[in-house]
Amino acid sequence: MKSTVPPERVAAAPPDLDLDPRALRAEVDRLRSDLGALESRHAELRRLASFPEQNPNLVIETDLHGQVTYLNPIARNRFPDLETLGFAHPLLCGITDCIGAFHAGERVIFTREARVGDAVFELKICQPPEGALARVFAHDITAMKRAEAAIEHLAEQRRRLAQRVLSAQEEERRRLSGELHDEAGQALTALKIGLELLRGEAIEAAPALVDDLSDVIDLVNTTRERLRGLAHDLRPPALDTLGLDAALEGFCRGYAGRVQLSLDYAGGAVPGIGDTQALCLYRFLQEALTNVARHAEASHVGVTLEADADEVCLTVTDDGCGFHVRDVGQRRTTSGIGLAGMRERLELVGGRMEIESGDGSGTRVSARVPRKIAP
Numbered sequence: 001m002k003s004t005v006p007p008e009r010v011a012a013a014p015p016d017l018d019l020d021p022r023a024l025r026a027e028v029d030r031l032r033s034d035l036g037a038l039e040s041r042h043a044e045l046r047r048l049a050s051f052p053e054q055n056p057n058l059v060i061e062t063d064l065h066g067q068v069t070y071l072n073p074i075a076r077n078r079f080p081d082l083e084t085l086g087f088a089h090p091l092l093c094g095i096t097d098c099i100g101a102f103h104a105g106e107r108v109i110f111t112r113e114a115r116v117g118d119a120v121f122e123l124k125i126c127q128p129p130e131g132a133l134a135r136v137f138a139h140d141i142t143a144m145k146r147a148e149a150a151i152e153h154l155a156e157q158r159r160r161l162a163q164r165v166l167s168a169q170e171e172e173r174r175r176l177s178g179e180l181h182d183e184a185g186q187a188l189t190a191l192k193i194g195l196e197l198l199r200g201e202a203i204e205a206a207p208a209l210v211d212d213l214s215d216v217i218d219l220v221n222t223t224r225e226r227l228r229g230l231a232h233d234l235r236p237p238a239l240d241t242l243g244l245d246a247a248l249e250g251f252c253r254g255y256a257g258r259v260q261l262s263l264d265y266a267g268g269a270v271p272g273i274g275d276t277q278a279l280c281l282y283r284f285l286q287e288a289l290t291n292v293a294r295h296a297e298a299s300h301v302g303v304t305l306e307a308d309a310d311e312v313c314l315t316v317t318d319d320g321c322g323f324h325v326r327d328v329g330q331r332r333t334t335s336g337i338g339l340a341g342m343r344e345r346l347e348l349v350g351g352r353m354e355i356e357s358g359d360g361s362g363t364r365v366s367a368r369v370p371r372k373i374a375p
């Protein structure tokens, strides 16, 4: 409620009255009404004054020169030296620019953070309507900050762990791939040569066995091919020797042959891309094309690899049945690493995945990675 009576007017001596009863009555009426207004103003002020006192935050008022003019009990108990130190106190030392703005007549509520020892406070600094003052509400956010730091620490640990798991997985794949290619592959080649020799001898000695031996040799051949494909999938050798573009194109060619789908690849050399990023994009392509074969019922797939100075973007677009991204975007998959795994893997190298799809409108999945991981 607003008073219309300035306090100095009531405190002043009553005007010199000439004892005219009518004038006297009028003056008494006026004084009564002033008194009523003052009483409500007093009640209002008392109500307002009780706020800082009971406020669980620190409430501090200063003049515009840094002299503390009011501390609520919490502020007084917590920092008794505030009164003497004023703006030199660590809690207030960062607010001088706000005071400058108040001097310049700006009516803004500023937000600042202040550290006092181990404690962190969020400060709201405003200029109350009564003028040349600054009012500071300091809210202790130490616990919140600690929780945030703990969460950040855990997220970082999780990220490192996931990275270690990924590198261990890739290392194991590289080892398996080498073993399959070198050990098992060579053993099968030797087996094939042996069988061919046997077949040659069987033509004379046991012609009835020749057809059976030919079947076995075919089987060995197919197994050897499968093994080679598996070894390549596990660790694409082209990635190491020919680079990302050629490795992706090679994979696309092999894929198009296997699934009998029309596929266009448009890429280009991406010099200087990090190994981890290149491998990540390769895995992304494997997963995206496997999804097309498994789910899309598409007749055509387009794969593009584009790069600018900072980023490399690999996009797989099909004209298949599409799907509702929201329904499956986050869930873990039963087989392979799936879209969720891809997203996570890309994020680990500082990249991201984008999916556009809908009922019957085909699917476009993109992977963007920075050329180098930030240190």
Ligand SMILES: Nc1ncnc2c1ncn2[C@@H]1O[C@H](COP(=O)(O)OP(=O)(O)O)[C@@H](O)[C@H]1O
Pocket: 291, 292, 294, 295, 296, 318, 320, 321, 322, 323, 328, 332, 333, 334, 335, 336, 337, 338, 339, 340, 363
């Ligand atoms: N290119 C696509 N076309 C149609 N549906 C797709 C395509 N890619 C993914 N999906 C849908 O998204 C789901 C999740 O894919 P993903 O995470 O790779 O798991 P998974 O392939 O093991 O089912 C698939 O089950 C499928 O329903």
Ligand SMILES: [Mg+2]
Pocket: 287, 290, 291, 333, 335, 336, 338, 339
């Ligand atoms: Mg999948």
